[in-house]
Amino acid sequence: MAIKNVVVAGGSGALGTPIVNELVKSGFNVTVLSREGSTTTQPAGTTVKHVDYKSVDSLKAAIAGQDAVVSVLGSFAIPEQIPLAQAAFAPGSTIKRFIPSEFGVNTRKTPGSAIGKILGAKTQLVDFLTEEANKNPNFKWTGISNGHFFDWGLSRGLFGLDREKRTAKIYDSGNERFQASNLPFVAKAVSAVLQKADTPDDKTANQYFEIASFTPTQNEVLAAAEELTGGDKWTVNRVSSAEVQKVAEDKLSKGDYSVFVDLLSVWQYADGAGHAPNLADPALGNNILGLGHQDVKESVAAWLKE
Ligand SMILES: NC(=O)c1ccc[n+]([C@@H]2O[C@H](COP(=O)([O-])OP(=O)(O)OC[C@H]3O[C@@H](n4cnc5c(N)ncnc54)[C@H](OP(=O)(O)O)[C@@H]3O)[C@@H](O)[C@H]2O)c1
Structure with a gap:
């Protein structure tokens, strides 16, 4: 070295x-x-x-x-x-x-x-x-x-998943891939x-x-959590990215920086956001550095066992 x-x-x-x-x-x-x-x-x-x-x-x-x-x-x-x-x-x-x-x-x-x-x-x-x-x-x-820091964020409720109440906050369709x-x-x-x-x-x-450990959708993370907790559906609270963004921008214009997590969520989860990298791209850090990638379900399981 x-x-x-x-x-x-x-x-x-x-x-x-x-x-x-x-x-x-x-x-x-x-x-x-x-x-x-x-x-x-x-x-x-x-x-x-x-x-x-x-x-x-x-x-x-x-x-x-x-x-x-x-x-x-x-x-x-x-x-x-x-x-x-x-x-x-x-x-x-x-x-x-x-x-x-x-x-x-x-x-x-x-x-x-x-x-x-x-x-x-x-x-x-x-x-x-x-x-x-x-x-x-x-x-x-x-x-x-x-x-997103996936393991760190799950433990802090930053992905809108609550393992005690079995609830999930999902932006738009929940089908947008995000970087984590x-x-x-x-x-x-x-x-x-x-x-x-x-x-x-x-x-x-x-x-x-x-780089990314994985690029799941919100729905895939939720499905993994549901499967790992016995298969029952969790309660979904669906929010509109457009509405969250509008409220957050209004607050930001008044100097309220606490809206960071809302803006970050919309940046990553909004339908059509397009900010998740392609794991097969040779220019991705995973591939340049020989890191491979990880299994999202295993990471959700680790969080549920914490
Ligand atoms: N992707 C994500 O989801 C995510 C989440 C959180 C953070 N981040 C990013 O990751 C990076 C590291 O964040 P982190 O959460 O690991 O950092 P952190 O734990 O908040 O702070 C790291 C260290 O910075 C030092 N420090 C120096 N000046 C400071 C100051 N004015 N206020 C507070 N701490 C100060 C402290 O060490 P000493 O007390 O020893 O000086 C502290 O332990 C940042 O760029 C952050 O934006 C990303």
Whole structure:
């Protein structure tokens, strides 16, 4: 592996923890960056460095001598990645690969949409990385879009499925395919990118690509849940994407960003949305990285057993 020493910013988080665990398992030396004064628990097997994310100098010192930066900073800290990227690009930096905190829907497709207004800081960072990589051939980045966190989202009721009440909220017909990935699968993708980075086999340099554990429809997820809970039908609460979008846009225009999950649901589930990747596409991250894909029913079963 050309990359050996990896810094993970936000390695204590929901996605950061499985990423750190996977990188340690894959043989990387991992350093986790954490905010000064943070009391979060850091994953085992790592060096922890406390940083001021607003200070390029603090970040430069923390990443000195490292090969790659993976940012998994949480949604509220997305703008704080700009100083981190500036430190990684700075003259004399040893960083060869930067993976920004994307890890959701493909933000290359969201500009101009209502959800794009909320995801603007992510888009801005990838634009910045693209410009900087054009100026400096030693510095490369890779962006990963994984759609919904499937395992994490099911456990938090984000897909409208309630395993206790046996109810489901379904958008439109429920037949639109959507992009979803389990957290350990995303972690494997990050590790695969870093294992290939800077090698002759590297197809991920300065690329933004999609991955997916699977691309089920809402109806397929519901059918799996029904089958696994004895076969009885769950109660369906059907909603109209157009109506949800209208209400969400109205609230967003008044500065209410809490509509993010509604906009995200419409983006993924609305009839005709067309945002699910094709798992057979050779350009899909799954295929570039040799990840294969996963079984949605097994993932639903794991959630029902939790
Ligand atoms: N696709 C999906 O369904 C989905 C769902 C959730 C999140 N995401 C995306 O995945 C990425 C990682 O999200 P996550 O949920 O794993 O992150 P998270 O758990 O919310 O936060 C990760 C870490 O960021 C650090 N941090 C630094 N500055 C912070 C600040 N100002 N506020 C809060 N935390 C701060 C914290 O570590 P220290 O305390 O150690 O500094 C925290 O543990 C983000 O890009 C997010 O948008 C996607």
